[in-house]
Amino acid sequence: MQNNFFRLTGEPLSEAEARSIIQDPTCGALVLFLGTVRNSSQGSMVHHLEFEAYEPMVFAVLDEIANELRSEFGVMKVLLFHRLGKVCVGETAVIAAVSSAHRLAAFQATEKLMNRLKQSVPIWKKEFTANGAIWVTPNP
Amino acid sequence: MQNNFFRLTGEPLSEAEARSIIQDPTCGALVLFLGTVRNSSQGSMVHHLEFEAYEPMVFAVLDEIANELRSEFGVMKVLLFHRLGKVCVGETAVIAAVSSAHRLAAFQATEKLMNRLKQSVPIWKKEFTANGAIWVTPNP
Amino acid sequence: MKITILFFGVAQDMAGVRQTTLELQAGCTVGGLRSELAKLFVGMDETLAYALAVNEKLSIDNQVLVEGDVAAVLPPVSGG
Amino acid sequence: MKITILFFGVAQDMAGVRQTTLELQAGCTVGGLRSELAKLFVGMDETLAYALAVNEKLSIDNQVLVEGDVAAVLPPVSGG
Numbered sequence: 001m002q003n004n005f006f007r008l009t010g011e012p013l014s015e016a017e018a019r020s021i022i023q024d025p026t027c028g029a030l031v032l033f034l035g036t037v038r039n040s041s042q043g044s045m046v047h048h049l050e051f052e053a054y055e056p057m058v059f060a061v062l063d064e065i066a067n068e069l070r071s072e073f074g075v076m077k078v079l080l081f082h083r084l085g086k087v088c089v090g091e092t093a094v095i096a097a098v099s100s101a102h103r104l105a106a107f108q109a110t111e112k113l114m115n116r117l118k119q120s121v122p123i124w125k126k127e128f129t130a131n132g133a134i135w136v137t138p139n140p
Numbered sequence: 141m142q143n144n145f146f147r148l149t150g151e152p153l154s155e156a157e158a159r160s161i162i163q164d165p166t167c168g169a170l171v172l173f174l175g176t177v178r179n180s181s182q183g184s185m186v187h188h189l190e191f192e193a194y195e196p197m198v199f200a201v202l203d204e205i206a207n208e209l210r211s212e213f214g215v216m217k218v219l220l221f222h223r224l225g226k227v228c229v230g231e232t233a234v235i236a237a238v239s240s241a242h243r244l245a246a247f248q249a250t251e252k253l254m255n256r257l258k259q260s261v262p263i264w265k266k267e268f269t270a271n272g273a274i275w276v277t278p279n280p
Numbered sequence: 281m282k283i284t285i286l287f288f289g290v291a292q293d294m295a296g297v298r299q300t301t302l303e304l305q306a307g308c309t310v311g312g313l314r315s316e317l318a319k320l321f322v323g324m325d326e327t328l329a330y331a332l333a334v335n336e337k338l339s340i341d342n343q344v345l346v347e348g349d350v351a352a353v354l355p356p357v358s359g360g
Numbered sequence: 361m362k363i364t365i366l367f368f369g370v371a372q373d374m375a376g377v378r379q380t381t382l383e384l385q386a387g388c389t390v391g392g393l394r395s396e397l398a399k400l401f402v403g404m405d406e407t408l409a410y411a412l413a414v415n416e417k418l419s420i421d422n423q424v425l426v427e428g429d430v431a432a433v434l435p436p437v438s439g440g
Binding site: 030034 | 155170175179180230244246251254
Binding site: 192193197233257259263266275277 | 290358
């Protein structure tokens with residue numbers, strides 16, 4: 001689907017690139033979410049994160065999610081860029097972005113894209129803190 | 141308030157600049173909304189827009205809105221950049237951006253910032269289309 | 281007394297200028313200014329549903345104006 | 361029959377490897393593979409609540425595995 005833009009990469013993510021990809025002359029609303037690495041997690045100082053993914057499944061699941069978003073909200077372009085490997089404090093781990101004719105759909109679709117990412121896209125995060133390294137368990 | 145970043149300008153707006161301004165080491169979530177000029181409005185081809193503002197009131201009203209957002213959602217930094225004067229199709233007329241520890245607050249606050257902008261910030265838009273130029277009346 | 285009036289958005293087209301000065305009777309209220317504007321400018325009446333700011337603050341109709349006040353005619357906003 | 365098993369996230373720590381090959385009886389189901397994994401690796405049991413993908417698609421426990429299948433142990437995800 002030419003309106004889906006998904007990427008797993010070890011390189012830094014650019015919000016300017018994401019914006020230029022999702023822009024469309026029929027769309028008045030672009031929403032970008034940037035998930036950045038915080039300096040603490042549950043009271044521990046975070047040094048860095050590491051991400052790994054089951055790459056082929058990531059793209060298949062994201063295609064399904066984008067189809068959902070397009071039929072539910074009528075949005076145009078759907079983008080998800082996610083870092084793999086080591087990501088330091090302050091760096092962007094994920095960019096989710098959606099373009100739409102109007103803003104409500106763009107907000108709702110971007111929020112749902114992030115919720116679905118955290119529920120069902122096969123990516124895992126390991127936190128490296130002063131207390132050691134642990135695979136993060138999602139909140140119940 | 142040093143965590144508010146408001147600007148009215150005739151120059152192009154940069155999402156990369158907005159992002160670097162709202163970034164904060166305690167914030168894992170940055171939401172940026174970009175309002176861009178569409179190529180049509182109610183069936184007419186749009187050539188360009190022009191914006192004007194009652195500038196001192198814009199900043200006073202935005203300060204109030206940011207205080208509301210901070211007390212309602214606990215967000216950190218609040219940014220609103222708006223173009224004045226002529227803005228062409230495809231250009232960004234407005235950037236709204238919010239940083240927060242967690243993503244739900246950032247999404248809700250950015251959406252509310254845009255709603256409040258469209259309700260009560262003294263900025264007016266004139267549309268230049270094939271059918272002439274008109275001051276836009278908000279939808280009831 | 282002299283009051284400066286600023287016009288924004290469609291009110292600018294109705295007034296034909298961005299700014300003017302009106303001579304009003306001492307003690308004139310914001311409501312009185314609204315009546316004056318409706319007489320002077322076609323369309324600047326209750327059909328426009330505009331707000332009036334005085335010295336950069338939203339006003340209410342029984343607020344009394346004083347010499348040197350700056351009033352602004354603010355039609356429904358349409359930013360974003 | 362030989363089945364390739366991939367381990368992700370915390371399952372990687374439990375298995376001590378990213379990938380291995382298991383020899384299973386012909387006709388073994390996904391549920392049977394789960395029992396095998398629980399015997400082989402400490403913690404890889406019902407307390408982990410992992411999904412099993414077979415050939416990059418989520419599976420159900422009564423799905424029958426065949427020679428050459430690639431199964432992936434997917435603990436609860438934590439991207440973003």
